[in-house]
Amino acid sequence: MTFVQAINEALHDAMAADPKVICYGLGVDDPKAIFGSTKGLKDRFGPDRVFDMPTSENAMTGIAIGAALNGIRPVMVHQRLDFFLLAMDQLVNNAAKWHYMFGGQRSVPITIRLILGRGWGQGPTHSQSLHAWFSHVPGLKVVMPTTAEDAKGLMLSSIFDPNPVLFFEHRWLHEIAGLVPDGDYRVPIGKARISREGRDLTIVAMSYMVVEAIHAIDYLAQHGISCELLDLRTVAPLDWDAVFASVRKTGRLLVLDTGATTGSVGGEVVARVAMDCWDSLKQVPQRIAMPDHPEPTSFGMTRGLYPRSEDIVTTVNKMLGMNVAIEPLVSQRRHPHDVPGDWFRGPF
Amino acid sequence: MTFVQAINEALHDAMAADPKVICYGLGVDDPKAIFGSTKGLKDRFGPDRVFDMPTSENAMTGIAIGAALNGIRPVMVHQRLDFFLLAMDQLVNNAAKWHYMFGGQRSVPITIRLILGRGWGQGPTHSQSLHAWFSHVPGLKVVMPTTAEDAKGLMLSSIFDPNPVLFFEHRWLHEIAGLVPDGDYRVPIGKARISREGRDLTIVAMSYMVVEAIHAIDYLAQHGISCELLDLRTVAPLDWDAVFASVRKTGRLLVLDTGATTGSVGGEVVARVAMDCWDSLKQVPQRIAMPDHPEPTSFGMTRGLYPRSEDIVTTVNKMLGMNVAIEPLVSQRRHPHDVPGDWFRGPF
Amino acid sequence: MSELRPNPSAQIAPGRQRELLFQMKRIRHVEEKIAARYHEGKMRCPTHLSIGQEAVASAVGLSLRRDDFAISTHRAHAHYLGKGGNLQAMIAEIYGRATGCSRGRGGSMHLIDLSAGFVGSTAIVGNSIPIGVGLGLSAKLHGTEQISCVFLGDGAIEEGVFYESANFAVVKRLPVLFLCENNFYSVYSPLRVRQPVNRKIHELAGAIGLTVAHGDGNNVESVYQITSVAIERIRNGNGPQFLEYATYRWREHCGPNYDNDIGYRSETEFLEWKARDPILLYENLLLSAGLMSCGDVADMQASIAAEVDEAFEFAESSPFPEASEAVLNVYKL
Amino acid sequence: MSELRPNPSAQIAPGRQRELLFQMKRIRHVEEKIAARYHEGKMRCPTHLSIGQEAVASAVGLSLRRDDFAISTHRAHAHYLGKGGNLQAMIAEIYGRATGCSRGRGGSMHLIDLSAGFVGSTAIVGNSIPIGVGLGLSAKLHGTEQISCVFLGDGAIEEGVFYESANFAVVKRLPVLFLCENNFYSVYSPLRVRQPVNRKIHELAGAIGLTVAHGDGNNVESVYQITSVAIERIRNGNGPQFLEYATYRWREHCGPNYDNDIGYRSETEFLEWKARDPILLYENLLLSAGLMSCGDVADMQASIAAEVDEAFEFAESSPFPEASEAVLNVYKL
Numbered sequence A, B: 001m002t003f004v005q006a007i008n009e010a011l012h013d014a015m016a017a018d019p020k021v022i023c024y025g026l027g028v029d030d031p032k033a034i035f036g037s038t039k040g041l042k043d044r045f046g047p048d049r050v051f052d053m054p055t056s057e058n059a060m061t062g063i064a065i066g067a068a069l070n071g072i073r074p075v076m077v078h079q080r081l082d083f084f085l086l087a088m089d090q091l092v093n094n095a096a097k098w099h100y101m102f103g104g105q106r107s108v109p110i111t112i113r114l115i116l117g118r119g120w121g122q123g124p125t126h127s128q129s130l131h132a133w134f135s136h137v138p139g140l141k142v143v144m145p146t147t148a149e150d151a152k153g154l155m156l157s158s159i160f161d162p163n164p165v166l167f168f169e170h171r172w173l174h175e176i177a178g179l180v181p182d183g184d185y186r187v188p189i190g191k192a193r194i195s196r197e198g199r200d201l202t203i204v205a206m207s208y209m210v211v212e213a214i215h216a217i218d219y220l221a222q223h224g225i226s227c228e229l230l231d232l233r234t235v236a237p238l239d240w241d242a243v244f245a246s247v248r249k250t251g252r253l254l255v256l257d258t259g260a261t262t263g264s265v266g267g268e269v270v271a272r273v274a275m276d277c278w279d280s281l282k283q284v285p286q287r288i289a290m291p292d293h294p295e296p297t298s299f300g301m302t303r304g305l306y307p308r309s310e311d312i313v314t315t316v317n318k319m320l321g322m323n324v325a326i327e328p329l330v331s332q333r334r335h336p337h338d339v340p341g342d343w344f345r346g347p348f
Numbered sequence C, D: 001m002s003e004l005r006p007n008p009s010a011q012i013a014p015g016r017q018r019e020l021l022f023q024m025k026r027i028r029h030v031e032e033k034i035a036a037r038y039h040e041g042k043m044r045c046p047t048h049l050s051i052g053q054e055a056v057a058s059a060v061g062l063s064l065r066r067d068d069f070a071i072s073t074h075r076a077h078a079h080y081l082g083k084g085g086n087l088q089a090m091i092a093e094i095y096g097r098a099t100g101c102s103r104g105r106g107g108s109m110h111l112i113d114l115s116a117g118f119v120g121s122t123a124i125v126g127n128s129i130p131i132g133v134g135l136g137l138s139a140k141l142h143g144t145e146q147i148s149c150v151f152l153g154d155g156a157i158e159e160g161v162f163y164e165s166a167n168f169a170v171v172k173r174l175p176v177l178f179l180c181e182n183n184f185y186s187v188y189s190p191l192r193v194r195q196p197v198n199r200k201i202h203e204l205a206g207a208i209g210l211t212v213a214h215g216d217g218n219n220v221e222s223v224y225q226i227t228s229v230a231i232e233r234i235r236n237g238n239g240p241q242f243l244e245y246a247t248y249r250w251r252e253h254c255g256p257n258y259d260n261d262i263g264y265r266s267e268t269e270f271l272e273w274k275a276r277d278p279i280l281l282y283e284n285l286l287l288s289a290g291l292m293s294c295g296d297v298a299d300m301q302a303s304i305a306a307e308v309d310e311a312f313e314f315a316e317s318s319p320f321p322e323a324s325e326a327v328l329n330v331y332k333l
Ligand SMILES: Cc1ncc(C[n+]2csc(CCOP(=O)(O)OP(=O)(O)O)c2C)c(N)n1
Pocket: B026, B055, B057, B083, B086, C074, C075, C123, C124, C125, C152, C153, C154, C155, C156, C157, C183, C185, C186, C187, C253
């Protein structure tokens, strides 16, 4: 089952389990059904619980909050995170703080799906990964699953969490397939997953960067290098125990991030590890994230823009003083640099 | 001259020097004149260049951008940063990216003044210091002056900078007095200032935290501890050379931040220093920032909420294995914990 | 645009008339007391008084059911009390005490009393409007008869979120009452620097698709009648309604003082409105109609004074929350 | 609300009539060619075609002065070309080449030609509206006679920023023309799920305070006449105007294909609009009026074809920008 199908299944299961779950957003009931993720929901649960909306991101976020204050569990979706910037007042001044500022009397159980664009001409305003913003705001939870299994389990946990949850979906993950358990299972929010066990170095990553890390790690393994991979799955609250435990074991840290480098969650991870694992660190931690400039649209200009497995290998080489060749890894790649695979033909 | 008077002087000088500078925002021409900072501007430069606005933060930001694209230099003000959250789409998707996404043909010379509230019941939505957000967005400049001299010099630099600049004014600094040169002088954006020279430890701070640091450092000096204080003045672009140079000299780093701890600029400073000054660090870097929860309103609940000079001394004690008593420092303080001094009587 | 007409024949029962006067006097007395003691520096939070605007809050509060929802703004005391919010908890909140309605977290601008259907008030202009619409959506989804009353000012009309929220409420025919108190100022800014000179706010609301009405916000009976009709229409499934009431804030935008001297508005303008004090007008009406005697009024005043004194004593004698509590409730566990 | 009336007596000069037809045909041909070659996968960016909507862009473009400003949306090709934007630079931009109007940074949704007063187009619905109002403010401050034309769709009307921007333009009487192309859809969403069923967008705009008019967006001459009157009024200092033109997008929201089969709208609806193809209608009118001969039309078509072929060759033969350039222009130095 693919990542997007897993989300669709989670939405079906949640809405079937609890009549208070509703789902809305631009296009949830249109023929494309948000890349298939909302397929069948309206037919099954009706137009009162599944509906399209006006292009009014700010008010529609506040409306979700208001409904949530009275027991509804809204699941809202934005086809690009970039559109959600219109709703920061509602998110930060209301959703994140309501439970706190009224003395814990009511909480805001909303789930907001944010799809991250990348490549194929998405350009400056259809490609931003601003999880660092949301993790800086007390009261918000931010999940960034990589696998189909985690997508379903975290979607269910998000919908039934009593707090506002931002659910990130990297567009390049939508068609990635994996085994997904049937029925209702919950992947706990705030717990990282050890995706690969290893000795020599800890790689911490989230969302799509986990995929690049896996390519790199499995390749490095062939050369006797053993990396541990921590898939954060949630970046707020972040699973510091898991991060520290792994770094204390390996003594080395490389953090990967889908966002711009400066001020990234990756930076916070490096900082905390430096402060809390100082004595365990055998060498200087490293970070690989997006460059500090907008994503250009041109095919020519995005060449080499995204950190890929070969960049991870190069950094690991530096850190461990090895020099594993990257060419074999690069030459494996069958599709252009600006698409995740043949399944993506644009436009979004 | 006070900090707020310095800003007023900078606005007067800028508007006199360049007819393309305009100034607007809620209340710029009202009897309170934004805490006095816009006093006299309308009388001197007229209602076309100095005007009040509708409570429409988002559109008014876009209007500033549009005017700036045609040679106007708008200076906009928000009495609290928190209100500006309504304009994140215009700031991030337009102002920050316009120069980049149209191939460098036009830039957006706007200055947006953001006043930070604190204490005296400002509460959850009148007290947020979100400079970490803005420093994470390529294309934005973020200045956070501490002294009256820097306030004027940086305001002039901001107004005449060809890029969007966010000008932070901590409310607790408004009445702080200092010597301010006459006429047009520019404090360069992106350059930190060594506020105190020192040997044993580097303290990096911005905005109001510099004041607390000075109290701590001067007090520590009496006990033979020599701290170097770097007043960042600008957090984006941040003066890494200055930070690294100081840390390489002292081998120790303590970062102070006015924002929430997790994901703070302070964290980015710790991370970069760990990555770039690894070999110079004699010990684990430290960070002191606001706790990861909203600011409550109650006088009782804000007790001990804000990091003060004694907290800095306590941390320096730990880092240097000293134990300088903090009582003398605390007992000096003459006013309640929720106000900067007798001059502040609320409400804002 | 559909205009909605009050029902003139609707007679207000004498008991209700006394309640209207009582509510107004009670709100006035509470706020006068806050004003009188604010300088003591124990109410340490920005506080926006509604003195002069009591008629709307009182009449609307009495037109709504207790289980209806209300949501408000920075200027929420009157709305909260009118809806039946607990007085002691409000005063304690303004004093920042543990017994406050928000446990001291929010202060004057963050009032809540769920038992009275007062879901909250916020300090960001306009940002409680969609919250109120969302409450209306929830009532529709739950299939209850509740309606959601959204209090807003003339300044909040300028926020795009009002327009977006109203549009959605109309599209979904939600049980929402938009209640706009037009007091002609946003802080020190008169309407003309913020909105077109010949605009009528209720007409604008009508063009968005809301059924609208407007009236004299200082005439408590007409507010009561117009609002009751609107609420009835909403409850009968006729979709969202918008009411605009003209009224006037007597004191400074934020804080306890009079500020007609600082120049943003004239003393004459203030005096004209003061001459139309909603409380005096109504008190005289009830007296002259023989519906109440001076003695009744005096008793009413006395009972209010006693209750309010008690509330302030309660607040002042309540403890502050522990500073250590500040870390709680970031997330609901 | 003040309605503005076109000037019927205003005769359009034959030369201008030919220009109107030429513009429409040129835009159509450019977009047909993009559609035909899009599948090659060399135009790698989301691309929104205006095929079927050429009349508005052509007539408005010819009504504006070259030094007037225009700002647009994700669907900007026609507006850019109508305003006089460089064709080769646009095609090169869609191909992501260094010779593109935005040097490959922006793609189809980010068009700019400052020499033609086309200040930009953006990919976030509604967020270029205040930019256009700001350009109007700048013209007023500079004391020029320029006006600013803000293209927007029926969906953008739903964004609060439209309402806020329009309000400010009215308050300051700015030289702004709001040009709304109502094509009845926002992606796959019909108006009824987004706005009240009986709403007339131009009436809503009028209630905000704008002077408004509306017309048939597929009748290029009436668009030209209505728009010219509005522009004249703006230039004469009568403040911002709002025009709504009904028209229809023939192909899918984004991309080159027809999609009437996927179920969000009917083939019949499409065919009704196609029968009112603004280009065919006008071509026949000019032919039957004897203002052009079939030969003239053929020549016109041929010259357009040649120019467009050249533009595509230019684009395809242009180099990509260096990947290393991606770090430039974050800040202006
Ligand atoms: C988004 C935002 N902008 C500005 C402010 C500052 N502010 C607080 S109250 C107020 C006036 C609002 O006027 P109105 O809606 O008419 O309410 P009134 O004060 O007259 O009751 C303003 C501008 C704010 N709190 N939030």
